Amino acid sequence: MVENRPFLTFLTHAVLILGVVFLCFPVWMALVASTHGPEALSRSPIPMWFGGQMWENYSQLLAGGLPEAGGVPIGRMMFNSLIMALCITFGKIAISIISAYAIVYFRFPFRMGFFWMIFITLMLPVEVRILPTYDVVVKMGMLNTYAGLTVPLIASATATFLFRQFFLTIPDELVEAARIDRAGPLRFFWDILLPLSRTNIAALFIILFIFGWNQYLWPFLITSDEGLYTVVMGIQRMVNSGESLPVWHYIMGTAVLAMIPPVLVVVAMQKLFVKGLVESEK
């Protein structure tokens, strides 16, 4: 029911604008804070408009090491985060699409058993199995390595489940047509299934990239080498920098920088992402 009354139009817009302001205010604050010097943020009232130190702050963050963050430049941390997020994303997508393919299209003994085993891991988040996982990683000598950062996070029941559900909606006739067209299992996967999953992969890519980027607890446990710190850890370390006052202008700058890659990924893949979520045409 769409009613066209000026008052209602005004009201709905007012509510929307209020919501937007509410959501964007912290981001605004972070942006503003990152352009001031250290003293400006310790005084009341805190500034609401940009200061003049934007250039100095950001160049210091990106290039020079901050003693508060263990002396590692933010650029290095961003790079670590990127490696971790991308490895987790690609690893998860690759592993889960292959296992879903096996579960849906091949008849092998204990097929459903394997499916349920994968499914059950959905109920065990990283935090629950963190001790045994840590133990395994230590024994495999993967502490302070990129492998240790990413491999334990790659196994994914959610993505396997999602691909399985998608494969089940692909009509059997398509598989049969491919068989008649002499496409073997690998060809069918590569030529038909993978292109058809394109939008699903894009949607997962966004979700998993953000998941990987925002990992905090796991990298915190697995790395002690400062060269492997991720940006999310960096922010945390700066806030808890012991005796001295928190360097809010740097912290906020780091937060702003840490936001950029996920935003870029979303913007770049938005079209496919929405298509993947709503598309029903097969």
Added chain:
Amino acid sequence: MATLNISSLGKVYPGGVTAVSDVNVGIDDGEFIVLVGPSGCGKSTILRMIAGLETITEGELQIDGRRVNELEPGDRDIAMVFQNYALYPHMSVRGNMEYGLKNEGLPKAEIAKRIAEASRTLRLEDYLDRKPRQLSGGQRQRVAMGRAIVRDPKVFLFDEPLSNLDAKLRTQLRAELKALHQRLGATFIYVTHDQVEAMSLADRIIIMNAGRVEQIGTPMDLYLRPATRFVADFIGSPAMNMFEGTVGEDRQSLVYHGAEQVHFAAELPVSAGQSVIMGVRPEHLQHAAEGQGQMDLTVGFLEQLGADTVVHGTLNGGDNVLSIRLHGVQTSAPGTRLPLTFAMENVHLFDAQNGTRLN
């Protein structure tokens, strides 16, 4: 171009359910065979066994004298057109048609030549770069046929290819299919549940019921001499009139509920007192002069079709439904009694118990 030899073919599913049993038929080179029957009769299963998409659990299938039971679908030299087209949605029309050829490893020039030829035949030249979703249903089905044609297979298999289309398009594509068959001269095996499609397309029809073959024959065989009651009922529209009863003492009448319902002009080739089903097609009944009728129709309602008028009613006002097809525009008030006659050669007699033909 190929001959097919199907002997004692059967399909039993692991649960013990028999979908098809004991099918025997030899198919000649270039024949257009239609498998017809109600849904669940096993016709698609047979087609899928020929294609290699279902394993054959009993009997043997030979293409050109070579046993193919164990061959993969891609190695049987067949092409199949599916009911819902089964086009690869992410590939263009050209991509769909060339996919099988690429997998076969044909040279590029040969592929291009075959696609040009097929798309000319099917009038698809202007659509080669479109995606399937940009095409209408009829065009999609043509692409599916194109995908089959370019492979130049020994046998074409069609699984209800027209049933997703509207009536007008169906008639049009039916004619195109027939023309295509004549031009290619290949062996076609076609599954449908629509008896009109079967009658108009087939050289020979295999009519199935509950996993068994009821009859194999030309459309006219099936129409003029149905082997079983099921075939008689399935072929022809409106359906054949059937009355159950016992043969009278004089072997010239059909008795039902103690009263003579139908009188025959000659003796029936069955014994008196036998339970039979008598069948006569609506178009074989004629309006007779008063007192000359062999049975009476009590008019219920009329279907005016223009060229014909179908009169529905009951036999002698009883509970046996009866319909006749009269030429041209006819009128008749409900409740009127129409005396009817029929020729002896148009009478079909079936055993009341097992439905086999008696005359």
